[in-house]
Amino acid sequence: MIVAVEKITVPMRQQPAEERIKNFNEVPLGYNEQEALKEASRCMQCVKKPCVEGCPVRIDIPLFIKALREKDFQKAIDVIHDSDSLPCITGRVCPQEEQCQAVCVVKKMGEPISIGRLERFLADNDLENRKNKKAVTPDRSTRKNIKVAIVGSGPAGLTCAAELAKKGYDAVVFEGYHKLGGVLVYGIPEFRLPKAIVENEIDLLKDLGVKFVNNALIGRALTIEDLFKEGYQAIFVGAGAGLPNFMGIPGENLSGVYSANEFLTRVNLMKAYKFPEYDTPVKRGEYVAVIGGGNVAMDSARTALRLGAKHVYLIYRRSEKEMPAREEEVIRAREEGIDFRLLTNPLKYIGDEKGVVKQVECQKMELGEPDASGRRSPVPVKGSEFIIDVDEVIVAIGNTPNPIISRTTPGLKTKKRGEIEADEDGLTSIPGVFAGGDVVTGAATVITAMGAGRKSAAAIEKYLSEKK
Amino acid sequence: MFKILDKYILGPKMHYVLMEAPLIAKKAKAGQFVIVRVREQGERVPLTIADFDAKIGTITLVFQEAGKTTHLLAGMNKGDCLLDLLGPQGNPTEIINYGNAVVIGGGIGVAPIYPLARALKEKGNKVTSIIGYRSKDHIFWEDKMKAVSDRLIIATNDGSYGKKGFVTDMFKELAQGGEKVNIVFAIGPAVMMRAVAEMTRPLGIKTVVSLNSLMVCGMGMCGACRVEVGGKTRFTCMDGPDFDAHQVDFDLLMKRLDTYKNEECTCQK
Numbered sequence: 001m002i003v004a005v006e007k008i009t010v011p012m013r014q015q016p017a018e019e020r021i022k023n024f025n026e027v028p029l030g031y032n033e034q035e036a037l038k039e040a041s042r043c044m045q046c047v048k049k050p051c052v053e054g055c056p057v058r059i060d061i062p063l064f065i066k067a068l069r070e071k072d073f074q075k076a077i078d079v080i081h082d083s084d085s086l087p088c089i090t091g092r093v094c095p096q097e098e099q100c101q102a103v104c105v106v107k108k109m110g111e112p113i114s115i116g117r118l119e120r121f122l123a124d125n126d127l128e129n130r131k132n133k134k135a136v137t138p139d140r141s142t143r144k145n146i147k148v149a150i151v152g153s154g155p156a157g158l159t160c161a162a163e164l165a166k167k168g169y170d171a172v173v174f175e176g177y178h179k180l181g182g183v184l185v186y187g188i189p190e191f192r193l194p195k196a197i198v199e200n201e202i203d204l205l206k207d208l209g210v211k212f213v214n215n216a217l218i219g220r221a222l223t224i225e226d227l228f229k230e231g232y233q234a235i236f237v238g239a240g241a242g243l244p245n246f247m248g249i250p251g252e253n254l255s256g257v258y259s260a261n262e263f264l265t266r267v268n269l270m271k272a273y274k275f276p277e278y279d280t281p282v283k284r285g286e287y288v289a290v291i292g293g294g295n296v297a298m299d300s301a302r303t304a305l306r307l308g309a310k311h312v313y314l315i316y317r318r319s320e321k322e323m324p325a326r327e328e329e330v331i332r333a334r335e336e337g338i339d340f341r342l343l344t345n346p347l348k349y350i351g352d353e354k355g356v357v358k359q360v361e362c363q364k365m366e367l368g369e370p371d372a373s374g375r376r377s378p379v380p381v382k383g384s385e386f387i388i389d390v391d392e393v394i395v396a397i398g399n400t401p402n403p404i405i406s407r408t409t410p411g412l413k414t415k416k417r418g419e420i421e422a423d424e425d426g427l428t429s430i431p432g433v434f435a436g437g438d439v440v441t442g443a444a445t446v447i448t449a450m451g452a453g454r455k456s457a458a459a460i461e462k463y464l465s466e467k468k
Numbered sequence: 469m470f471k472i473l474d475k476y477i478l479g480p481k482m483h484y485v486l487m488e489a490p491l492i493a494k495k496a497k498a499g500q501f502v503i504v505r506v507r508e509q510g511e512r513v514p515l516t517i518a519d520f521d522a523k524i525g526t527i528t529l530v531f532q533e534a535g536k537t538t539h540l541l542a543g544m545n546k547g548d549c550l551l552d553l554l555g556p557q558g559n560p561t562e563i564i565n566y567g568n569a570v571v572i573g574g575g576i577g578v579a580p581i582y583p584l585a586r587a588l589k590e591k592g593n594k595v596t597s598i599i600g601y602r603s604k605d606h607i608f609w610e611d612k613m614k615a616v617s618d619r620l621i622i623a624t625n626d627g628s629y630g631k632k633g634f635v636t637d638m639f640k641e642l643a644q645g646g647e648k649v650n651i652v653f654a655i656g657p658a659v660m661m662r663a664v665a666e667m668t669r670p671l672g673i674k675t676v677v678s679l680n681s682l683m684v685c686g687m688g689m690c691g692a693c694r695v696e697v698g699g700k701t702r703f704t705c706m707d708g709p710d711f712d713a714h715q716v717d718f719d720l721l722m723k724r725l726d727t728y729k730n731e732e733c734t735c736q737k
Contacts, residue, residue, distance in 0.1 A: 178551070255727040276731075355723030
């Protein structure tokens with residue numbers, strides 16, 4: 001049987017570049033029902049379902065698309081919720097082009113199904129419906145009355161907590177910050193992931209019975225040992241990112257040189273873009289250099305632009321091909337006018353007498369042999385040094401795993417860079433303590449952290465049932 | 469919510485706040501700090517823990533009005549609640565029996581010096597406390613300091629109380645008396661800590677300072693609090709706040725502290 005497949009995906013409407021650089025509102029606007037149905041009709045409903053294998057949390061993608069086509073939106077979102085507790089978020093920030101969509105059968109004939117956009121449509125639709133409905137209180141009779149502590153309210157912790165709550169455990173999430181969501185609120189900007197959406201998704205977890213405690217940094221006021229003493233039967237550590245990496249070049253501590261973590265935290269979590277209505281300030285540079293080529297670098301560059309920068313340079317030592325950022329984010333950054341300085345590496349930052357950054361000295365690079373990451377490693381071009389005038393620098397070259405738990409938990413084994421040692425299921429060197437997400441892998445994606453949280457929830461259930 | 473159990477004025481723009489904080493009080497040790505946020509639009513600000521009582525579950529904060537948050541905090545009263553209170557953060561000061569210990573506090577820095585002196589005394593050190601204030605009006609906690617010191621020297625810049633001069637003058641006098649000092653702890657404005665460091669360096673006396681760098685997260689994530697110690701970048705919230713005074717780049721610290729000077733003025737308007 002020959003099936004005619006529409007080769008081109010239904011495009012998603014978005015704010016035009018010249019408008020969006022003046023606001024912090026979301027850039028892609030999402031599908032409406034008509035667009036979603038049209039896109040869903042492109043799916044071949046193939047038997048092989050490679051997309052499910054491509055999904056880190058194994059959503060039954062063809063099944064939800066089938067329900068969507070039949071306009072059974074409730075069934076469609078239920079299918080997604082079976083595997084993914086935060087679809088509004090993953091529909092927006094998952095790198096689908098490297099996961100489910102990369103292996104889509106339709107890709108052999110044209111553009112793959114825009115699975116992420118369909119997921120987002122269903123999740124947003126569901127969220128909107130729920131606003132008008134009363135929350136269903138979880139059935140207390142199925143509760144196991146077993147307490148499990150979750151350290152950190154980022155994607156790993158939220159997923160683990162949701163899965164455990166669904167299974168009847170009393171999941172209590174401890175968060176150091178005053179707001180819930182971890183990297184979803186401090187790291188990813190409003191224009192890519194609106195904070196109201198994160199809040200709404202977390203409210204759904206509260207409806208599931210998950211409890212949250214803010215201002216509770218495990219490792220300081222309470223330790224892992226204290227949690228066990230307080231009757232928690234198992235602990236999941238999803239503490240996330242830690243201290244930012246710097247290159248170790250001169251001038252990195254000048255005023256006006258930020259780590260991306262600090263810059264984004266000030267703007268996203270502390271709402272410094274609304275200063276002085278909000279109390280936290282941030283420098284609004286006119287000529288800004290962002291160092292790095294990942295999603296965080298793109299987020300930083302685009303944020304600087306929205307804060308009013310006249311010119312934003314993105315300095316990356318390899319070529320565009322090696323950039324770890326999502327392709328669509330690179331495209332949007334280019335559309336917005338970010339000046340990509342590829343095969344370029346900073347050598348030092350030069351400040352004025354007040355210690356404020358004024359210039360960055362760079363060097364041209366060329367690509368040599370592949371390194372450990374498999375990417376061609378950049379080699380300096382002799383005599384190619386040049387200067388760029390700047391008044392703000394944002395260093396976005398990754399971070400180490402959060403160090404607090406590992407420094408304050410005797411017996412917890414860690415790896416060279418401070419990553420907590422954990423097996424496939426997240427089990428650490430301490431019985432009953434599981435870990436997942438960036439604190440185990442180092443900086444990765446929201447969805448891999450969610451995958452880890454989900455795996456650990458299953459492992460915790462197994463551990464607790466065997467322990468009895 | 470985090471309730472203010474007591475609050476009063478200690479001196480010009482200086483305030484005492486007693487907070488209900490049982491969890492923090494249970495774990496707090498000399499040298500640690502808390503992060504406070506006073507309102508929804510508020511920033512996260514680090515304040516040193518000036519005292520703590522695990523039995524009744526309280527911590528004491530002493531602060532000087534400097535930026536927006538401390539200004540707002542100054543306007544709060546007994547019975548009011550802080551929006552957020554996180555702690556105890558940072559590494560506790562290393563307290564052992566050093567022998568002859570000198571603690572130096574300048575201005576508002578006397579507050580965190582108090583639990584430090586007390587802890588040193590409890591470990592059997594001979595504690596000499598040198599505390600300096602701008603003038604007589606600014607003096608606070610003289611009695612408390614007396615109770616935990618073997619010897620207490622008070623100085624005011626204008627000589628309106630105690631001896632006239634800076635804390636460094638007092639220390640110089642003491643050192644010139646030929647007394648063998650095993651360790652010095654100094655907490656106060658960066659210029660004061662630098663002056664102490666320069667004084668003890670040629671004498672080869674181990675000196676520890678508690679750095680008051682900029683901070684946002686206060687929990688090892690954002691990197692706002694970075695300082696240079698011994699030529700290396702360190703993070704005050706995770707590696708400090710105590711550092712070897714002779715290794716600290718105070719010039720850099722002071723420049724970084726000035727980063728938001730203009731914004732601070734805008735915000736207070």
